[in-house]
Amino acid sequence: MPSAPPPQPGILEIALYQGGASKVAGVRDVLKLSSNENPAGPPPSAVEAAAGALRTMHLYPPTDHASLRAAIAEAHGLDPERVICGVGSDEVITFLCQAFAGPGDEVLHTEHGFLMYPISARAAGATPVAAPERARRADVDALLDACTERTRLVFLANPNNPTGTMLGGQDVVRLADGLPEGCLLVLDGAYAEYVEDFDGGLKLAETRENVVVTRTFSKIYGLGGMRVGWGYGPRAVIDVLNRVRGPFNLSTPALAAAEAAVRDEAFLRRTRADNAANRTALQAGLDALGIAFDPSEANFVLARLESAEAAEAADSFLQSRGVIVRRVAAYGLPEGLRITVGDAEGVARVLDALAAFRAERAA
Numbered sequence: 001m002p003s004a005p006p007p008q009p010g011i012l013e014i015a016l017y018q019g020g021a022s023k024v025a026g027v028r029d030v031l032k033l034s035s036n037e038n039p040a041g042p043p044p045s046a047v048e049a050a051a052g053a054l055r056t057m058h059l060y061p062p063t064d065h066a067s068l069r070a071a072i073a074e075a076h077g078l079d080p081e082r083v084i085c086g087v088g089s090d091e092v093i094t095f096l097c098q099a100f101a102g103p104g105d106e107v108l109h110t111e112h113g114f115l116m117y118p119i120s121a122r123a124a125g126a127t128p129v130a131a132p133e134r135a136r137r138a139d140v141d142a143l144l145d146a147c148t149e150r151t152r153l154v155f156l157a158n159p160n161n162p163t164g165t166m167l168g169g170q171d172v173v174r175l176a177d178g179l180p181e182g183c184l185l186v187l188d189g190a191y192a193e194y195v196e197d198f199d200g201g202l203k204l205a206e207t208r209e210n211v212v213v214t215r216t217f218s219k220i221y222g223l224g225g226m227r228v229g230w231g232y233g234p235r236a237v238i239d240v241l242n243r244v245r246g247p248f249n250l251s252t253p254a255l256a257a258a259e260a261a262v263r264d265e266a267f268l269r270r271t272r273a274d275n276a277a278n279r280t281a282l283q284a285g286l287d288a289l290g291i292a293f294d295p296s297e298a299n300f301v302l303a304r305l306e307s308a309e310a311a312e313a314a315d316s317f318l319q320s321r322g323v324i325v326r327r328v329a330a331y332g333l334p335e336g337l338r339i340t341v342g343d344a345e346g347v348a349r350v351l352d353a354l355a356a357f358r359a360e361r362a363a
């Protein structure tokens with residue numbers, strides 16, 4: 001019998017991405033704090049818009065996303081011609097790797113950077129390279145040192161997942177301006193909206209030929225299940241990405257939901273304020289329990305236990321109480337537990353469970 005061809009180089013080196021768990025066997029009242037979702041749910045305005053769009057599901061969606069791009073451009077003061085929309089920002093990351101990196105090329109990311117960067121790099125046949133961080137914070141000098149003549153893309157999530165730390169504007173400018181010729185800096189702003197008065201690098205992308213920003217509707221906008229993200233960059237780069245984009249990559253309900261969400265400023269402000277208050281409570285609670293963490297700029301906190309064994313035991317204990325958090329050993333942080341900032345009740349519940357875990361271990 002004839003056999004199937006082997007996959008392209010690099011594909012079999014991809015470690016499958018593990019999504020955050022959402023179920024615990026035998027536990028009914030589960031609190032999911034493992035995927036950085038919005039505890040308030042989606043904006044009602046987006047639900048209504050998506051429901052309305054269902055009536056035209058027999059029609060193909062628009063291929064140019066003109067209406068959503070216009071809404072995004074209006075909300076952020078951008079040129080709509082330089083916006084590209086994807087099936088989550090994951091798809092924009094995929095386009096970038098596919099279009100700009102291949103066999104023999106390097107894709108640089110930070111030591112504890114988002115796992116989709118090495119996954120997408122390998123899928124394109126390129127080689128992912130990790131630059132060391134300094135105490136769980138991106139290090140501009142280490143990133144610049146790690147650049148070679150084969151580096152095509154440099155990914156920096158700012159704030160970063162799973163560490164929750166971020167680089168200041170001056171550091172990001174130094175990184176962008178210090179990169180070699182022919183190398184794109186991708187600023188992943190999945191959590192940018194959680195930071196007060198921060199544009200996620202959009203202004204930098206406005207004035208640089210080598211900077212692209214990615215954003216998502218999955219986090220603060222509460223639309224993770226709809227799969228909508230976008231990118232902003234130089235016209236020439238966006239033009240290249242549009243050539244590899246499928247013409248109907250976003251469905252009509254997804255486009256409608258995202259457009260309603262980006263126009264819903266009240267929802268954005270409320271979520272940002274709620275997250276800040278509940279994050280303060282979560283961090284104060286961890287402090288009181290003597291659990292280490294770096295102050296977070298995002299909608300999660302990376303708790304650091306004494307050891308990998310303690311993190312695993314805490315994770316199991318929390319699960320037995322129906323609380324699901326995220327182990328981040330795959331990110332080089334075996335002692336870490338990434339805890340999404342829930343609503344006030346969710347924060348209290350995870351802190352209670354951690355206190356009980358501590359008490360049981362001490363006994």
Ligand SMILES: *Cc1c(COP(=O)(O)O)cnc(C)c1O
Pocket residue numbers: 036087088089090091114157160161188190215216217218219224227228229
């Ligand atoms: C969640 C997340 C994203 C968003 O992914 P989507 O595909 O837009 O849902 C992108 N980057 C980072 C660092 C993230 O944590």
